[in-house]
Amino acid sequence: xxxxxxxxxxxxxxxxxxxxxxxxxxxxxxxxxxxxxxxxxxxxxxxxxxxxxxxxxxxxxxxxxxxxxxxxxxxxxxxxxxxxxxxxxxxxxxxxxxxxxxxxxxxxxxxxxxxxxxxxxxxxxxxxxxxxxxxxxxxxxxxxxxxxxxxxxxxxxxxxxxxxxxxxxxxxxxxxxxxxxxxxxxxxxxxxxxxxxxxxxxxxxxxxxxxxxxxxxxxxxxxxxxxxxxxxxxxxxxxxxxxxxxxxxxxxxxxxxxxxxxxxxxxxxxxxxxxxxxxxxxxxxxxxxxxxxxxxxxxxxxxxxxxxxxxxxxxxxxxxxxxxxxxxxxxxxxxxxxxxxxxxxxxxxxxxxxxxxxxxxxxxxxxxxxxxxxxxxxxxxxxxxxxxxxxxxxxxxxxxxxxxxxxxxxxxxxxxxxxxxxxxxxxxxxxxxxxxxxxxxxxxx
Ligand code: NDP
Numbered sequence: 001x002x003x004x005x006x007x008x009x010x011x012x013x014x015x016x017x018x019x020x021x022x023x024x025x026x027x028x029x030x031x032x033x034x035x036x037x038x039x040x041x042x043x044x045x046x047x048x049x050x051x052x053x054x055x056x057x058x059x060x061x062x063x064x065x066x067x068x069x070x071x072x073x074x075x076x077x078x079x080x081x082x083x084x085x086x087x088x089x090x091x092x093x094x095x096x097x098x099x100x101x102x103x104x105x106x107x108x109x110x111x112x113x114x115x116x117x118x119x120x121x122x123x124x125x126x127x128x129x130x131x132x133x134x135x136x137x138x139x140x141x142x143x144x145x146x147x148x149x150x151x152x153x154x155x156x157x158x159x160x161x162x163x164x165x166x167x168x169x170x171x172x173x174x175x176x177x178x179x180x181x182x183x184x185x186x187x188x189x190x191x192x193x194x195x196x197x198x199x200x201x202x203x204x205x206x207x208x209x210x211x212x213x214x215x216x217x218x219x220x221x222x223x224x225x226x227x228x229x230x231x232x233x234x235x236x237x238x239x240x241x242x243x244x245x246x247x248x249x250x251x252x253x254x255x256x257x258x259x260x261x262x263x264x265x266x267x268x269x270x271x272x273x274x275x276x277x278x279x280x281x282x283x284x285x286x287x288x289x290x291x292x293x294x295x296x297x298x299x300x301x302x303x304x305x306x307x308x309x310x311x312x313x314x315x316x317x318x319x320x321x322x323x324x325x326x327x328x329x330x331x332x333x334x335x336x337x338x339x340x341x342x343x344x345x346x347x348x349x350x351x352x353x354x355x356x357x358x359x360x361x362x363x364x365x366x367x368x369x370x371x372x373x374x375x376x377x378x379x380x381x382x383x384x385x386x387x388x389x390x391x392x393x394x395x396x397x398x399x400x401x402x403x404x405x406x407x408x409x410x411x412x413x414x415x416x417x418x419x420x421x422x423x424x425x426x427x428x429x430x431x432x433x434x435x436x437x438x439x440x441x442x443x444x445x
Pocket of ligand 1: 096098165166167168169210238239240241242243261262263264318319320321343344345370371373374
């Protein structure tokens, strides 16, 4: 079976050269599937893997827009429908200068298994642009979003493909994208985008869901070992949507969060992060981490070194892919880290993951640990379809249940396949089996 998996991986590398992130994501999944293919020969016979690694569809488009000085810019837009065996494509849009086809494909591929783990009827997709929103005015962001949607709108729909936010795309961008979709289609199709504002179709708790869910997943892993977050020292990378609400939930569960970051550096705040101030700086002022330190002088800003040098019991990487490498993992382990849960997608390099597992550190992979965001997006779609809005308590109770179920399924699957405690294997196999069965059932398409 290993030869078969190796051949698929080599084919992926050959067909998708110069796409290292996509190759890495595929390798990470294939690496754990040998035992399941031995039990389920029908997946091999039906060519499930060959079909899974090739996106069903990919759109690349030009996004021209005009800045406030009248200068014309051109960016590249992407939307990839990776697999829709379980439902309409679902996955966020990322606006960041680093975006390219490899990054969008890695994210879309991960999304297939993540969405499968939520047990909601959603397939995997992803999109975005190499547009850099940093330093742009609201009017520039609006013009960019309108141009992006003008190309995208004909490919999406509540039964086809439902984009949401990711890095650089939050409530403001979703608003502009939705407005343009409505204008172009002459339809108020609320379920076409998620992450909407709560006063016009959004779900309460969607903003908090990814960060909250990541901490809930960490708490479930710890509970299985008879431990909890109370008084534990936590380091969170990033200071965006996922990071802020991971910090908030960790604090609600009694943990002591001492650091966060952005691409300009990290902040160490021994007294404990003031999450209200962080929200003010990041969500209202759209500032940098340095602005937090200006308002809280006892905190220190570090523009050299790594946030992972700070000793902690719980590490929550919530910024971006491959941000926590082998050297950082060694430092964390030497400093006694007990739990790592990925709020971001693929933030730990494969070598780092191996080290955490070898050190018997609890490791929650992103496709399980950060699935609370997309799960709540599916709850938003459910509310849109029934024209309801649930109270926050109901949305939170559902999120808590979903994260507990994902944890349980990953833990049980890992144990069933002989590697108890291996959440990477548990998540990959559990996510894969559900989507593989759907692919087999639906024939060769
Ligand atoms: P945001 O744009 O809100 O925040 C991203 C944060 O990460 C910012 O602090 C940003 O700093 C930092 N960051 C981004 N790129 C880099 C980089 N190359 N180097 C250093 N720091 C960087 O994004 P989200 O919080 O929404 O997303 C964070 C991660 O979580 C991503 O991996 C995303 O795919 C994943 N995720 C998000 C979900 C969601 O619901 N939003 C759902 C599931 C996963 P700066 O501002 O300086 O760029």
